[in-house]
Amino acid sequence: MDCLMISSRVAAFVDGELESCECERFVLHIETCDPCTQIVIQIEAQRFSPLSADQRRSICERGAFWGEMDTELNGHLDALVVAPVGPWHRRRVGLPVPMVVAYAAAILLAVVWGVQQQERAQLAELASEHLGQQLEKERRLAAQPGVITPPVSGDGSYKVVTYAPERASF
Amino acid sequence: MSAALRLVNPQNTSQWDESDIKELAASSTRSAMEMVIRKYRQPLYFHARYIVKDHQEAYDLVQEVFIKAMRETRLFEEDFKIKAWLFRVTSNLCFNTVRNRKRRGALLDTMMRPEPFGADQLERIFCGEQQSEVMASLDELSDDHKQILLLRYYDDLSYAEIAEVLQVKLGTVMSRLSRARMRLMDVMQDTSLAN
Numbered sequence: 291m292d293c294l295m296i297s298s299r300v301a302a303f304v305d306g307e308l309e310s311c312e313c314e315r316f317v318l319h320i321e322t323c324d325p326c327t328q329i330v331i332q333i334e335a336q337r338f339s340p341l342s343a344d345q346r347r348s349i350c351e352r353g354a355f356w357g358e359m360d361t362e363l364n365g366h367l368d369a370l371v372v373a374p375v376g377p378w379h380r381r382r383v384g385l386p387v388p389m390v391v392a393y394a395a396a397i398l399l400a401v402v403w404g405v406q407q408q409e410r411a412q413l414a415e416l417a418s419e420h421l422g423q424q425l426e427k428e429r430r431l432a433a434q435p436g437v438i439t440p441p442v443s444g445d446g447s448y449k450v451v452t453y454a455p456e457r458a459s460f
Numbered sequence: 461m462s463a464a465l466r467l468v469n470p471q472n473t474s475q476w477d478e479s480d481i482k483e484l485a486a487s488s489t490r491s492a493m494e495m496v497i498r499k500y501r502q503p504l505y506f507h508a509r510y511i512v513k514d515h516q517e518a519y520d521l522v523q524e525v526f527i528k529a530m531r532e533t534r535l536f537e538e539d540f541k542i543k544a545w546l547f548r549v550t551s552n553l554c555f556n557t558v559r560n561r562k563r564r565g566a567l568l569d570t571m572m573r574p575e576p577f578g579a580d581q582l583e584r585i586f587c588g589e590q591q592s593e594v595m596a597s598l599d600e601l602s603d604d605h606k607q608i609l610l611l612r613y614y615d616d617l618s619y620a621e622i623a624e625v626l627q628v629k630l631g632t633v634m635s636r637l638s639r640a641r642m643r644l645m646d647v648m649q650d651t652s653l654a655n
């Protein structure tokens with residue numbers, strides 16, 4: 291324990307509030323440190339003199355000392371409406387009607403919005419699945435070796451067609 | 461019906477702890493609230509009076525604290541610290557009052573106000589304590605230091621209770637209290653040198 295620690299524990303030491311191990315370290319320090327010993331001596335010399343319990347009672351139990359307060363607080367106690375304290379599910383909660391309506395509307399909107407979002411998500415999922423299937427089908431077709439279907443009519447030979455646009459047809 | 465608080469026996473308050481009061485609240489909130497008032501009004505009054513140094517102001521502030529307590533919906537909840545909450549609210553109200561009073565420059569006016577129950581022996585003891593060297597030096601400290609010294613050495617709260625009032629750790633209570641006492645020592649030394 292160092293001097294700084296002594297200065298932050300001196301009140302607890304004087305009041306007997308330090309735990310035994312901390313108290314031992316405190317004593318070990320002040321035995322070897324004069325400035326800290328002086329602080330402890332001066333703090334121990336401080337005398338607080340609060341009124342004793344008897345003096346306090348004598349002041350407060352005279353005549354109608356509390357009469358004025360009793361009268362005032364009785365009025366407030368009479369008007370006091372406090373929900374009985376019980377299990378949480380049995381407690382009544384007094385909320386203003388507009389607040390309840392606003393909360394209900396907010397919850398309803400949130401639910402409707404949530405349902406809409408869910409439907410949209412399902413549609414998007416279906417569309418992406420369909421697109422995926424299409425792509426897969428096309429990929430497979432592209433991967434197969436080229437098979438050229440012969441023309442249905444004619445002599446079985448391919449006909450070369452050349453295209454020459456007529457002049458000035460554009 | 462008499463103006464005195466009804467339903468509960470005033471003699472019982474010291475035997476009732478917070479768990480008893482909370483149990484009572486389950487059947488009668490009013491009775492529990494009356495018990496809270498009876499149990500804590502005296503310590504709160506002296507705590508307030510040490511800060512504001514005026515009977516009527518301290519009295520009115522304590523009354524205000526109980527009205528606030530009636531509106532506090534968590535008051536009788538299982539883990540709610542009633543005593544700590546009451547001392548915290550009282551402290552805050554009192555220090556605000558003193559700050560406002562200082563702003564208005566009305567401190568002297570209040571200190572000159574006569575005591576309401578006559579300057580009998582006990583009032584003189586109280587006033588004597590108010591004017592003691594330590595009490596005068598306490599006024600020179602910051603609100604934090606004054607508050608913690610009052611809670612410990614005038615209101616007789618334990619370190620654990622102070623930690624609950626200030627909502628800090630036990631180690632913080634120890635260090636703040638030590639710093640407050642060292643500061644008080646400096647102020648008292650300065651005062652004695654000046655005299």
Ligand SMILES: [Zn+2]
Pocket residue numbers: 292293294296319323324325326
């Ligand atoms: Zn040291």
